[in-house]
Amino acid sequence: MSVPAFNTVTWFQVGADAPDEARRFYGDMFGWKFALDPDDNGYDLISYPGADAPSGGISHTSDPSENHALFFVLVQDVDAACAQAEEHGGKVIVPSLTASSGLKFAHLQDPTGNRFGVFTPPSA
DSSP: OOOOOTTEEEEEEEEESSHHHHHHHHHHHHOOEEEEETTEEEEEEEEOTTOSSOOEEEEEOSSGGGOEEEEEEEOSOHHHHHHHHHHTTOEEEEEEEEOTTSOEEEEEEOTTSOEEEEEEOOOO
16 A cells, blocks of 8 residues: 655545435445544544545534535644645644644645645554
């Protein structure tokens, strides 16, 4: 299995206030499979048919206004990426956070208002 390159989109997230409906839709449309994230009971991991590992997730939201679709870029340093976003006219929407698994991520916004995320996986 190849290792993803830095600065590439390697994860996506769909926020849904009706996660059962989202799972049904994406499962029926694309054949995606879902499993509860063992670290977060409000998050489902998404795997493509034949994939070795999940490639995305469904975040359970509490209100339709919180629904979203985001892509995540693998970076070497989340804090540096946050600083770079601000240097280039973007904004940090959700500051750098580290999950219990060691995954580190942040949500950013480009100058035109589009949100996206950056992350580094847990250390091996």
